[in-house]
Amino acid sequence: MTRTRRTPVTRRPLWRWRRNPLRRHSDVVEAWIVLAVWTVALLGGLLAGGAAGAAVHRNFADRRAAIHPVSARLTENAAAGSPVLTGYDVGKSWVTVRWTDAAGTTRTGLAKALPTARAGSRVQVWVNREERPVGAPPSQAEVMCESLATAALLSPLVAGAVWGGGWVVRRRLMRRRLAEWDAEWRRIGPQWRNFSGGKG
Numbered sequence: 001m002t003r004t005r006r007t008p009v010t011r012r013p014l015w016r017w018r019r020n021p022l023r024r025h026s027d028v029v030e031a032w033i034v035l036a037v038w039t040v041a042l043l044g045g046l047l048a049g050g051a052a053g054a055a056v057h058r059n060f061a062d063r064r065a066a067i068h069p070v071s072a073r074l075t076e077n078a079a080a081g082s083p084v085l086t087g088y089d090v091g092k093s094w095v096t097v098r099w100t101d102a103a104g105t106t107r108t109g110l111a112k113a114l115p116t117a118r119a120g121s122r123v124q125v126w127v128n129r130e131e132r133p134v135g136a137p138p139s140q141a142e143v144m145c146e147s148l149a150t151a152a153l154l155s156p157l158v159a160g161a162v163w164g165g166g167w168v169v170r171r172r173l174m175r176r177r178l179a180e181w182d183a184e185w186r187r188i189g190p191q192w193r194n195f196s197g198g199k200g
Contacts, residue, residue: 030173037166041159049155053147064137072097072125078117101131109133
């Protein structure tokens, strides 16, 4: 049993950019589309991710600028307050606190404190411009993690969307190229068959 030797296939990189009689206009167009898709997918993904991360960081910065901390005094023992049931502060208690704002007005509100805190002890409370208690702002590490996570999530989504659009365009070009080949074969096929029959 003789073993047939397979002819190695020579792959020519960037063949769509080389001059050859088989290259069609659609091949050149497809080459430019591939180059544009990869460029836009990579750069667009990086830019979109960076912009999204910067927007998240800016949003946190704006929120932090709109609030400020005050030193408040507990008006009751924290053990008598309502327990915190959700979030990262589970185990603490809601307790009434009192503080004096910049205008000298006495304010009261609810804040979270450890159950062991006694009436008269001080806690730090974050308030907005209307001197209403709000949640503490995220730390710099939390802001950085959130920004990086947003950028890492959005970058591949944008790159994938661009690549998908390029794939659709390339599919249409392929169908058009096959239609052109079919039309050309219908035109040349009879001549080829006549030529082959005459030669035999």
